[in-house]
Amino acid sequence: MIALVDYGAGNLASVRKALNAIGANTWTPTVAGELGRAHGIIVPGVGHFDSTKALTDEWRTAIKTMVDDGVPLLGICVGLQWLFDGSEEAPGAEGFSIFEGRCFNLATSKPQNLKTSKPLKVPHVGWNSLAINRASRLMAGVKDGSQVYFTHSYAAPVIDDTAAICEYGVPFSAAVERDQVSAVQFHPEKSSDVGLHILSNWLNLSRRSSGGAKADAV
Amino acid sequence: MLSKRIIACLDVRDGKVVKGVNFEGLRDAGDPAALARRYNVEGIDEVVILDVTATIESRQARAHTIAAVAAEIFLPLTVGGGIRTEEDAAAAIEAGADKVSLNTAALSDPNLITTLAKRYGSQAVIVAIDAKTGRAGLQSRPRYEVFARSGQSVANRDAVEWAREATDRGAGEILLTSIDRDGTKAGFDCEMTAAVSDAVNIPVIASGGAGTFQHFADVFTTGHADAALAASIFHFN
Numbered sequence: 001m002i003a004l005v006d007y008g009a010g011n012l013a014s015v016r017k018a019l020n021a022i023g024a025n026t027w028t029p030t031v032a033g034e035l036g037r038a039h040g041i042i043v044p045g046v047g048h049f050d051s052t053k054a055l056t057d058e059w060r061t062a063i064k065t066m067v068d069d070g071v072p073l074l075g076i077c078v079g080l081q082w083l084f085d086g087s088e089e090a091p092g093a094e095g096f097s098i099f100e101g102r103c104f105n106l107a108t109s110k111p112q113n114l115k116t117s118k119p120l121k122v123p124h125v126g127w128n129s130l131a132i133n134r135a136s137r138l139m140a141g142v143k144d145g146s147q148v149y150f151t152h153s154y155a156a157p158v159i160d161d162t163a164a165i166c167e168y169g170v171p172f173s174a175a176v177e178r179d180q181v182s183a184v185q186f187h188p189e190k191s192s193d194v195g196l197h198i199l200s201n202w203l204n205l206s207r208r209s210s211g212g213a214k215a216d217a218v
Numbered sequence: 219m220l221s222k223r224i225i226a227c228l229d230v231r232d233g234k235v236v237k238g239v240n241f242e243g244l245r246d247a248g249d250p251a252a253l254a255r256r257y258n259v260e261g262i263d264e265v266v267i268l269d270v271t272a273t274i275e276s277r278q279a280r281a282h283t284i285a286a287v288a289a290e291i292f293l294p295l296t297v298g299g300g301i302r303t304e305e306d307a308a309a310a311i312e313a314g315a316d317k318v319s320l321n322t323a324a325l326s327d328p329n330l331i332t333t334l335a336k337r338y339g340s341q342a343v344i345v346a347i348d349a350k351t352g353r354a355g356l357q358s359r360p361r362y363e364v365f366a367r368s369g370q371s372v373a374n375r376d377a378v379e380w381a382r383e384a385t386d387r388g389a390g391e392i393l394l395t396s397i398d399r400d401g402t403k404a405g406f407d408c409e410m411t412a413a414v415s416d417a418v419n420i421p422v423i424a425s426g427g428a429g430t431f432q433h434f435a436d437v438f439t440t441g442h443a444d445a446a447l448a449a450s451i452f453h454f455n
Contacts, residue, residue, distance in 0.1 A: 013314040018292055046316060047339050078339075107419075120220075121444060123341045123390050125421050127221045127263055147221060149263075149294055151316075151341040151390075168220065190294045190316065192258070 002026045002206065003038035005063075007054035008047075015044045015076065018189035022200050032062035040206030041066060045078030046187075049103070049154065050090035052082045060096060067098075067180050072205040075183035080176065081156055083183050089154050098181050099173075101157040111169015123153040124168045128186075136163035136177040138184070138201050148174070148184075148191040148198075155185060180209070222438045223263040223445035225423060226452050228253055229270045230283055230299075236270065237449050239401035241348075241369040244270070247449075251286040257452070258291040265291055266319065266393075266447060269299030270368060281313040288314030298346055298393075307334050311342070319344040319393055322366040325373050325380075328387055335388030344423075345384035346393040349377040351410055362410050369397050377410065378417045385418045392422045393447065399427030403451060406433055408441035415442035423447050 002019055004012050006028045016026050019042075026042075029035055041063060043055075055063075067073050075083045086095040087103035095102075111120040127147040132139060142164070155172035158165055166174035166185065175184045175198075182202060188195035228235050228250050235253055236244040247253070254265055267287055269280050284297055297310040298319025307318045318338075324331050324345050334343045348369055352361040362377035373380075381392050394414050396407035406427045415422040421444035424437045428448035437443045 013288065013312065014295075014316060017288060017314070021292070046342055048336060051337075119419065121419050121421050123420065124220070125341060125391060126223050126445065129219065151294070153340060153390075187294075187316075190292060192292050196292060 001038060002040045002042060002203075003035055004028050005041060005043045005055070005059070007043075007045075008051055012044060014187075014189045015042060018196060018199055019203070022196055022203060024203050024206075032056075032058040035059075035062040035066055038066060038071060039209060040072045040074070040203070042074045042076065043079035043082060044076045044189075045082070046151070047078050048089060049078060049081060049087040050093050052078065052095075053090075053093050055082070055096075063096075070180055070209050072202065072209055073181045074202050075181075076189070077152060077185060077187060080173070080183035080185050081154060083176070083181065084156050087154050098178065099156070099159060099161055099176055099183075101159055103154045103156045106153055106155055106168060106170070106172075109170045120169045123151060124155075125151045127191075128166050128168065130164040130166060130174050130186075133158070133162045133165050136175065136182070137205060138177050138182040138198060139163050139175055140201050141197060142194060146194050148186040148188070148194055150174075150186045152185060180205070221263075222434075222443070223423075224434065225264040225266055225296075225445055225447040226253075226257045226262045227266045227268060227425070227447050227449040228287065229268045229449055231270050233279060233283055237401060241397055241400055250283055251290050253452075254287040254290040258293060262293065262452075264294040264296065264445070266296040266298065267315075268319070269297070281309055284310060284313035284315055296344060298344070304330070304333055304337070307338070311338065317342045317344050317390070319346045321346040321348065324384065324389075325364070325366050325375065328383065331384060331387040331389050335390070340388050340390035340420075343389050344391045344393050345381070345389040346395065347377050347380060347384075347414070348395045348397055349410065350397045351407065359413055362413065365397060378413050381414045381418050381422075385420050389420060391420055391445075392418060394422055394424055395447075396426035400425075401449075402427055403429030405429060406437035406441055406443070406446065408437055411437055411441035411443050415444070421445060 164175040297315035364375040424443035425447040
């Protein structure tokens with residue numbers, strides 16, 4: 001079973017539907033203690049960084065325990081940003097600090113169209129291309145230049161763990177991966193076939209983590 | 219590089235897709251889920267459901283349509299029409315919408331834009347503006363008269379000014395529909411689209427008048443649109 005962590009602002013329905021379409025069972029734990037039975041954990045998000053405050057110490061401890069146990073964790077959009085140290089969007093809200101760096105407002109970097117020098121619009125909404133930065137299990141089989149759907153105003157910096165980069169005036173982390181922790185800034189659940197492929201890659205990680213006998217129950 | 223988006227619009231009434239001309243004379247264009255399924259295969263970038271008679275349709279019926287369409291597509295889904303309160307928006311998002319589109323409600327209660335942007339983020343809040351080109355005054359450009367209630371009542375707002383205010387209040391995108399061009403397949407109103415697009419720093423979706431491939435090319439170049447929405451051209455092909 002895949003745990004979809006609800007912190008009150010995410011679009012759980014789309015993520016749930018996409019995971020069901022590729023054969024995964026999901027549930028939304030109501031208390032942190034339920035996470036113990038997860039074979040994989042997803043922190044989705046279409047929302048304000050401030051809403052991640054709902055992920056209290058209790059939730060953080062439970063998630064940390066599972067990740068240390070080898071259970072894969074996937075952050076989507078604000079879920080990716082939460083895995084960094086924090087965000088300009090809500091300076092008072094602490095990130096989970098798996099990845100180093102703070103998320104920045106795309107608007108303050110004054111992104112420009114490289115050809116026309118016209119200012120780019122923020123939020124960054126639509127289909128943009130991925131530049132594969134290094135090999136990762138999450139992005140395995142995804143061609144350089146593949147297009148995926150983004151919708152966000154804040155972005156995470158490019159770091160050593162960045163698996164794919166997107167550029168919107170400035171380069172930012174489109175996908176990051178370290179050990180059992182992966183995250184994407186774009187919405188795989190809204191990125192048609194490429195997105196479902198990436199979710200399948202991640203689901204395979206969770207199948208592996210749950211061991212052969214339990215895999216059928218994922 | 220960010221691509222220009224092509225968005226298919228499903229105008230829904232009583233659970234059926236309908237389409238009129240200049241916002242009138244609605245005719246049946248089929249089952250929303252079946253059309254959505256086709257769009258998912260045909261490479262459409264996004265889908266919008268506009269509940270054109272939401273005033274009489276219940277929230278539950280709308281949720282049913284949203285869920286049926288959402289089940290067919292793995293693409294961004296926007297829902298508009300009859301989103302009057304924070305609760306309406308929450309119900310649409312819970313049913314599977316990624317974004318909600320506000321029109322009449324934003325005009326009568328502009329605070330709703332900010333409330334929803336704070337709760338769901340600006341990227342989830344589209345302000346839809348239905349406008350007609352008025353006469354050019356002494357100023358260099360004509361006034362773009364905004365209409366509320368599906369084109370039924372004059373809002374006493376200029377589309378450019380209203381788009382600016384909506385942006386300041388937290389809107390993430392503007393969906394700009396030309397009532398003059400709606401359903402005519404005569405081409406987008408590139409002049410009005412460019413005027414609005416140049417005035418705001420958020421994406422503008424042009425709507426009304428799509429008929430040919432060239433119309434899309436025109437609205438992306440001379441209309442400065444970030445995305446273009448069409449209905450008739452997709453339904454009745």
